[in-house]
Amino acid sequence: MAFQVYQPLPFGITRIDTAMVHDELAACYLLEDAGECAIIETGTHNTVPIILSLLAEKGIDRRQVKYVIPTHVHLDHAGGVGGLMEALPEATLLIHPRGARHMIDPAKLKAGAMAVYGEKAFADIYGDVIPVPESRVRTMDDGDQAVVGGRTLQFIDTPGHARHHFCVHDPVSRGxxxxxxxxxxxxxxxxxxxxxxxPTTTPVQFDPPALKASIRKLLALAPQRIYLTHYGMVENPQPLGERLLTMVDDYVALAENVAPTSDTEALEKVLMTAMGEYLFRCAREHGCEMSDEQLQAVLGLDIQLNSQGLAVWLQSRSS
Known part of the structure; x- marks a missing residue:
């Protein structure tokens, strides 16, 4: 199937490619119901024109967008929040209570990303991170709800990947x-x-027991489909969730089998080798026939980030 920037899905949902780094890496979603809209995830600041173009293409007035909803404040999910809020005059930002301050004042998020990527790469990948006025921010605790048109979205606190992470349950799509x-x-x-x-274990708040509890919490809702940021809609999620639970344990075992060292760079290098071997093996057991070079092109960034996250987790346990 040819790549689509915008993919219409059932239940009034459109998948939007965020154009971050390469096609089919990160997605956000437009949800429409009875004349109102929500945008779930925003991609980066560079994604904002892509979202606004979709609204124009569909004949949606920007004032119809009621909510902007990043699941957490990592910049591939929330980097576009500020720019999008500037363009959507009636929208309210719905955010996890632990993430709100970073959207109101994103200086630390921006500085942290620049320290990792450098100013030029940061500009290329993320563009910018713009603050949101506190008056337009609403925090969502576990179990809180928000109405879009005729449907009620429920917010579920799901730590494990990050402490400032929630998921959004849409009963209409059972997604x-x-x-x-x-x-x-x-x-x-x-x-x-x-x-x-x-699983994804990017720095810096990987918490294996919390992540497994969050996955089980989601599975207990018996969803029929999952809308992934990385990447797209997948159906029949129960066996996928069981697989994730096993793989979280595998990640922990992989990390614990690495000889302890205070040299962060050396630790990450060893973890990257082990993580790459593990994920390549899993992909091939799943029936993937890609070469090592092709798998590296798809999974290389995640191998690096997962290894960094596991290194932080190991060192936090020993501190």
Missing amino acids: LFTGDTFGLSYPALTTPNGPFIC
Whole structure:
């Protein structure tokens, strides 16, 4: 199937590619119901024109967008919040209570990303991060609800990937917008055996027991479909969730088998090798026939980030 920037899905939902780094890496979603809209995830600041173009293409007045909803404040999910809020005069930002201050004053988020990527790469990947007026921010605790048109979205606190993470349950589609809690599944790795799914343990708040509890919390809702940020809609999520639970344990075992060292760079390097070998093996067991080079092109960034997250987790346990 040819790549689509915008993919219409059932139940008034459109998947939007955020154009971050390469196609089919990160997605956000437009949800429409009875003349009102919500945008779930925003991508980066560079994604804002893509979202606004979709609204124009569909004949949606910007004032019809009631909510902007990032699942957490990592910049591939929330980097576009400020720019989008400037363009959507009636929208309210719905955010996890632990993430609100970073949207109101994103200086630390911006500085942290620049320290990792450098100013030029930050500008290329993320563009900018713009603050949101506090008066337009509403925090959502576990169990809180928000109405869009004729449907009621429910917010579910789901720590484990990050402490400032919630997921969004949409009863109309019997779906969940899961951010990074329910892992990632790139279309390029889908085989006749179905989607290939794996956890994501990016720095700095990986918490294995909390993540497993959050995954079980989502599965207990018996969803029929999951809307992944990385990447797209997947159906029949129960076996995928069970696979994720096993793989979280595998990640922990992989990390614990690495010889302890205070040298962060050396630790990350060893973890990257082990993580790459593990994920490549899992992909091939799933029926993926890609070469090592092709798998590296799809999974390389996540191998690096997962290894960094596991290194932070290991060092936090020993401190």
